[in-house]
Amino acid sequence: MASSPSIHPSDSTYEARASLGSNSSIFVQDIEGSDDEFLEFESDDDEVILGYGSMHPEVEASDLDLESESDGELEVYLDGDDEFGNGEVKEKGVPAIMRCFDSAKIYVKAGDGGNGVVAFRREKFVPFGGPSGGDGGKGGDVYVEVDGAMNSLLPFRKNVHFRAGRGRHGQGRKQAGAKGEDVVVKVAPGTVIREAFKGGMQGEVLLELMHPGQRALLLPGGRGGRGNASFKSGTNKVPKIAENGEEGTEMWLDLELKLVADVGIVGAPNAGKSTLLSAISAAQPTIANYPFTTLLPNLGVVSLDFDATMVVADLPGLLEGAHRGFGLGHEFLRHTERCSVLVHVVDGSGLQPEYEFDAVRLELELFSPGLAEKPYIVVYNKMDLPEAYERWDSFKEHLQARGIQPFCSSAMNRQGTHDIVVAAYELLMEERKSKRGSEEWTGPLNLNHVADTIQKQRRSSMNEFEIFYDSSSNTWHVDGAGLRRFVQMTDWQYSESLRRFQHVLEACGVNKSLIKRGIKEGDTVIISEMEMVWHDEIQKNDSSSMRKRATGSVKWPQLY
Numbered sequence: 016m017a018s019s020p021s022i023h024p025s026d027s028t029y030e031a032r033a034s035l036g037s038n039s040s041i042f043v044q045d046i047e048g049s050d051d052e053f054l055e056f057e058s059d060d061d062e063v064i065l066g067y068g069s070m071h072p073e074v075e076a077s078d079l080d081l082e083s084e085s086d087g088e089l090e091v092y093l094d095g096d097d098e099f100g101n102g103e104v105k106e107k108g109v110p111a112i113m114r115c116f117d118s119a120k121i122y123v124k125a126g127d128g129g130n131g132v133v134a135f136r137r138e139k140f141v142p143f144g145g146p147s148g149g150d151g152g153k154g155g156d157v158y159v160e161v162d163g164a165m166n167s168l169l170p171f172r173k174n175v176h177f178r179a180g181r182g183r184h185g186q187g188r189k190q191a192g193a194k195g196e197d198v199v200v201k202v203a204p205g206t207v208i209r210e211a212f213k214g215g216m217q218g219e220v221l222l223e224l225m226h227p228g229q230r231a232l233l234l235p236g237g238r239g240g241r242g243n244a245s246f247k248s249g250t251n252k253v254p255k256i257a258e259n260g261e262e263g264t265e266m267w268l269d270l271e272l273k274l275v276a277d278v279g280i281v282g283a284p285n286a287g288k289s290t291l292l293s294a295i296s297a298a299q300p301t302i303a304n305y306p307f308t309t310l311l312p313n314l315g316v317v318s319l320d321f322d323a324t325m326v327v328a329d330l331p332g333l334l335e336g337a338h339r340g341f342g343l344g345h346e347f348l349r350h351t352e353r354c355s356v357l358v359h360v361v362d363g364s365g366l367q368p369e370y371e372f373d374a375v376r377l378e379l380e381l382f383s384p385g386l387a388e389k390p391y392i393v394v395y396n397k398m399d400l401p402e403a404y405e406r407w408d409s410f411k412e413h414l415q416a417r418g419i420q421p422f423c424s425s426a427m428n429r430q431g432t433h434d435i436v437v438a439a440y441e442l443l444m445e446e447r448k449s450k451r452g453s454e455e456w457t458g459p460l461n462l463n464h465v466a467d468t469i470q471k472q473r474r475s476s477m478n479e480f481e482i483f484y485d486s487s488s489n490t491w492h493v494d495g496a497g498l499r500r501f502v503q504m505t506d507w508q509y510s511e512s513l514r515r516f517q518h519v520l521e522a523c524g525v526n527k528s529l530i531k532r533g534i535k536e537g538d539t540v541i542i543s544e545m546e547m548v549w550h551d552e553i554q555k556n557d558s559s560s561m562r563k564r565a566t567g568s569v570k571w572p573q574l575y
């Protein structure tokens with residue numbers, strides 16, 4: 016097969032071609048090396064489309080729709096490439112598809128808690144019925160779960176927002192609201208999750224999810240607000256106060272897939288590994304009649320059936336001494352460590368195929384005993400050449416004597432390749448089955464640590480706050496997680512809420528601290544969304560001059 020003109024690795028270039036026939040497969044040549052900025056486009060139907068790099072701003076959702084191109088072949092170029100600049104091959108919007116293969120940016124939000132309500136019992140013969148307002152329900156949680164059937168992050172190219180449901184509001188007769196619906200974000204095995212920040216900054220790794228079935232509670236839903244029945248006390252028998260539900264946490268996440276290839280193709284240089292990959296998948300790696308044509312691993316998705324697919328990696332050739340860093344193999348052998356099955360291709364046209372086979376096996380063993388223990392199949396390639404055909408019988412006998420049943424093929428003519436795919440797939444299934452049992456044991460690891468941290472922050476005390484003074488506007492900013500949460504959950508329509516807030520500011524030491532810092536008559540005090548004016552004569556904030564701030568970060572110039 017002739018080499019594909021569109022595939023040639025260069026320094027910071029990566030290129031890819033997605034052949035989207037009925038099997039919908041895609042392959043990647045190199046997925047590293049870009050410093051493109053993340054772009055975000057909003058389409059008509061309020062769906063955000065994400066992409067990278069020089070993505071054309073006129074991109075539309077349909078341009079990114081793989082299915083809609085199902086009978087064509089789509090070429091994908093990413094920047095850093097000469098061809099990218101000439102306008103001809105640079106298709107609008109196409110790079111995003113490639114990026115979406117192994118990276119995605121998504122928005123997650125836990126459900127807000129439902130509000131509590133104020134209600135009183137009214138019964139015919141009970142003139143002063145007590146408070147009966149129920150609490151709001153808890154907001155839905157956001158989970159992340161590994162779906163073993165996924166092997167790319169492509170589904171996120173269209174599905175970006177994941178919002179859990181809001182808790183229902185409380186009702187009279189002390190009826191609590193129902194819990195909001197949970198949302199489960201399904202990711203492929205090998206997905207690394209980080210918090211995404213503005214300006215493309217990446218946060219620390221939050222989760223690394225490797226095994227199908229793993230499930231992490233990422234964002235817990237907000238607490239339901241209390242209804243007035245919950246505020247009843249000895250001193251306040253008819254409370255006219257209820258809380259708002261707590262807001263659910265929101266976050267942008269960067270997802271990155273470190274692809275876990277199922278099958279690794281190994282063998283000596285020039286054996287026909289890349290040719291085999293191109294014969295069994297839509298991948299079109301560079302193929303040439305010299306050793307070390309393949310410099311970087313190529314990935315291809317092999318589809319046997321509608322839902323039977325496997326990711327196959329074609330690796331650079333192995334030479335004697337590869338385990339010591341000789342040749343290129345060393346760098347890439349570690350990629351095979353994640354493969355479940357190996358396909359060992361032997362060049363049948365070589366002078367001593369048996370020797371070549373042993374030498375490569377030895378390299379694998381020397382690199383890592385674990386690698387040599389992986390299940391593998393042997394493929395004797397180039398059977399179309401007479402010299403290979405002649406030596407096949409002796410090679411086969413040689414291996415059979417050692418209990419190995421080799422396959423033969425002409426990868427170039429696509430002969431014998433189907434049997435290889437079927438055999439590799441069967442081995443893969445066996446391997447997955449046997450692993451499943453052992454993998455269930457993995458993990459004292461706390462997958463819910465993100466949610467735990469959020470819960471911890473939520474429980475933070477209202478006594479912990481900081482005060483910042485802006486002398487230009489005589490404004491005092493009081494900030495603390497506990498206070499912020501209190502303000503957010505306060506339903507200001509009830510006059511008792513204001514009194515309760517005054518009381519809290521007194522009790523947790525805010526007023527005292529402000530006086531100590533020298534607050535003056537008429538100064539403004541801002542606590543989260545609340546803005547107040549300080550009055551000395553009553554030594555505290557006057558509730559009549561307290562007001563909810565305009566939403567947004569705009570400074571409130573007037574005083575109330």
Ligand SMILES: Nc1nc2c(ncn2[C@@H]2O[C@H](COP(=O)(O)OP(=O)(O)OP(=O)(O)O)[C@@H](O)[C@H]2O)c(=O)[nH]1
Nearest residue numbers: 284285286287288289290304307308309332426427
């Ligand atoms: N006649 C014949 N030639 C083949 C066959 N398979 C591969 N070749 C040729 O062998 C040469 C090497 O093929 P590649 O697929 O690049 O081999 P490779 O194992 O990927 O090589 P490296 O990437 O360099 O390790 C090319 O010239 C192919 O056309 C085959 O079945 N029959």
Ligand SMILES: [Mg+2]
Nearest residue numbers: 288289308309
């Ligand atoms: Mg190759």
